Amino acid sequence: MSQSADILIIGGGLSGTMLAVQLLRLPGRRKILVIEPRAELGRGEAYSAVELGHTLNGNAARMSVDPDNPDELTQWLTEHIAGGGWPESAEQDVPVSELFPPRGLFGVYVQQRLAEARRVGAQNGSSVEHIRAEVVDLQVDAGSVQLTLSDGQSLRGGYAVLATGMFPAARTPQKASSGLNAAALDPWNVTSMRQLDPQSTVLIIGSGLTMVDAVVSLEQAGHRGPIEVFSRHGLLPHVRRQPPAWVDFLGDDHSLRTPRQLLGELRRQCLAAIAQGIDWQAPLDTVRVHIARLWSQATDLQRRQFVRHVRPWWESHHHRSPPLSAQLVERLHNEGRLRIQAASFKGLESSPEDGVRIRIRRRGESESCVVQGAALINSSGIEYDWRRVARPLPQQVLARGLVQPGPLALGIAAAGDGAVLDAEGRAAGRLFAMGPPLRGMWWESTAVTDVALQAKALAARLADRSEI
Ligand SMILES: Cc1cc2nc3c(=O)[nH]c(=O)nc-3n(C[C@H](O)[C@H](O)[C@H](O)COP(=O)(O)OP(=O)(O)OC[C@H]3O[C@@H](n4cnc5c(N)ncnc54)[C@H](O)[C@@H]3O)c2cc1C
Numbered sequence: 001m002s003q004s005a006d007i008l009i010i011g012g013g014l015s016g017t018m019l020a021v022q023l024l025r026l027p028g029r030r031k032i033l034v035i036e037p038r039a040e041l042g043r044g045e046a047y048s049a050v051e052l053g054h055t056l057n058g059n060a061a062r063m064s065v066d067p068d069n070p071d072e073l074t075q076w077l078t079e080h081i082a083g084g085g086w087p088e089s090a091e092q093d094v095p096v097s098e099l100f101p102p103r104g105l106f107g108v109y110v111q112q113r114l115a116e117a118r119r120v121g122a123q124n125g126s127s128v129e130h131i132r133a134e135v136v137d138l139q140v141d142a143g144s145v146q147l148t149l150s151d152g153q154s155l156r157g158g159y160a161v162l163a164t165g166m167f168p169a170a171r172t173p174q175k176a177s178s179g180l181n182a183a184a185l186d187p188w189n190v191t192s193m194r195q196l197d198p199q200s201t202v203l204i205i206g207s208g209l210t211m212v213d214a215v216v217s218l219e220q221a222g223h224r225g226p227i228e229v230f231s232r233h234g235l236l237p238h239v240r241r242q243p244p245a246w247v248d249f250l251g252d253d254h255s256l257r258t259p260r261q262l263l264g265e266l267r268r269q270c271l272a273a274i275a276q277g278i279d280w281q282a283p284l285d286t287v288r289v290h291i292a293r294l295w296s297q298a299t300d301l302q303r304r305q306f307v308r309h310v311r312p313w314w315e316s317h318h319h320r321s322p323p324l325s326a327q328l329v330e331r332l333h334n335e336g337r338l339r340i341q342a343a344s345f346k347g348l349e350s351s352p353e354d355g356v357r358i359r360i361r362r363r364g365e366s367e368s369c370v371v372q373g374a375a376l377i378n379s380s381g382i383e384y385d386w387r388r389v390a391r392p393l394p395q396q397v398l399a400r401g402l403v404q405p406g407p408l409a410l411g412i413a414a415a416g417d418g419a420v421l422d423a424e425g426r427a428a429g430r431l432f433a434m435g436p437p438l439r440g441m442w443w444e445s446t447a448v449t450d451v452a453l454q455a456k457a458l459a460a461r462l463a464d465r466s467e468i
Helices: 014-025 072-082 087-091 103-124 209-220 259-275 281-297 300-318 323-334 392-399 436-442 448-465
Strands: 002-010 031-035 127-131 135-140 145-149 154-162 202-205 227-231 338-350 356-362 369-373 375-378 419-421 427-433
Touching (some): 002 145, 014 031, 014 127, 014 448, 031 154, 103 127, 135 392, 135 427, 154 448, 202 209, 202 356, 209 227, 209 323, 227 369, 259 300, 281 300, 281 436, 356 375, 427 448
Parallel strands (some): 002 031, 002 154, 031 127, 154 427, 202 375, 227 338
Antiparallel strands (some): 135 145, 145 154, 356 369
16 A cells, blocks of 8 residues: 655654644645654654653743744643643742643643644645554655555655654663663653552662653652662753843854863853852853854864763753752752762663662772662663664665764764755755754754754745645
């Protein structure tokens, strides 16, 4: 069986769905197919969350998916709450714009944007259909792109977009098949955590925002025992506050380029802010809009220096924790129940019936050691290197030479307009990418605001190219 469409969107998380929304809003008549194995579009991993405690890490004022209307989420949320939705929000005595919405609710907001865009698109004769399958192969010929799906179907389209999002890290010093993820609990699955002895010790690898979510899940599940967190640098995410605006010091000075210069200047700006009684987060937040430019201008050596020396610091200071989750982590830390240790994970030793044993090496120690807990949670993040992703599509497109790894093997390489670069470095005419696969091109390419901007720009380009 074969269907055809003007545009094939591979992946129906936030990226694929927002691209469809933007395409539907544009004049012209086009048929769009979104291929996504999940039951619902607009959610992906992030917005499939079911726990109210798993919230966005920015407040409503920062998380609109409409680049032309930064207040859109606040407006939607105001109506939603007035209509009786999210009654728990009343417990927080802050304006709606300052609420940190549960991610599952954010998924509903995205889905309503899609429903509205479908109505607008229908007036032009445009449509979006969700095909529930995984794309396992992709071929490009002179006039079209052909997809092979996990159920054996094939689809043909004028253009295809890789909106495949993030793949969970399974990498350990052992092979990916070491069983780490099989032995580990899902950080977001409260039901499975309810099976644990509440007083037992839980081990967590990684100390970023997924760890924060995992701690929220454990608390929700009634766990009251020790939590041992291991991460290479032992850094916890800072809490997100609402700093005032700060002078755009990078916008004014394009001479700052090397990671060392940038860091030095940022440090000076933060100290100047603190001296004036202003939050250090204010200068830091002005850097965000310049990241893509700075990263794409940098040499590979500078990028490597950044990843090696600045990344852990950047992650903990920039990817900040929502306040309620941060308060929980701080409380458990102060009570001595949560302990964070700078240690690198060396592998899974064994996962007997009554628990799990992992090998770690503490920072500054030459010998590794084994620690044991009742359960293990892997929050060590995302696998951006497509060569290591054990899914058919990344493997196939690499093997066919349709894509090449991006800078530092982060995602895949693309031209500035999102057209992927093939193994020879030629920009594809019919194959594009957006969101997390472009991490290596822009460094920050995963957050809601990144995805929303890319979706709008790519939709306009695809609409221009489309002959319809
Ligand atoms: C747990 C979590 C929390 C987050 N919280 C925030 C936050 O608070 N604020 C923020 O700004 N950002 C947050 N992010 C970043 C967030 O990922 C992005 O905002 C957004 O989800 C990226 O959307 P995406 O569609 O590109 O990727 P994903 O959400 O990963 O979706 C990609 C989709 O593609 C599908 N797919 C993959 N391969 C194929 C294939 N071969 N065929 C068909 N379909 C395929 C997958 O099933 C998936 O549904 C969070 C991310 C995670 C994982």
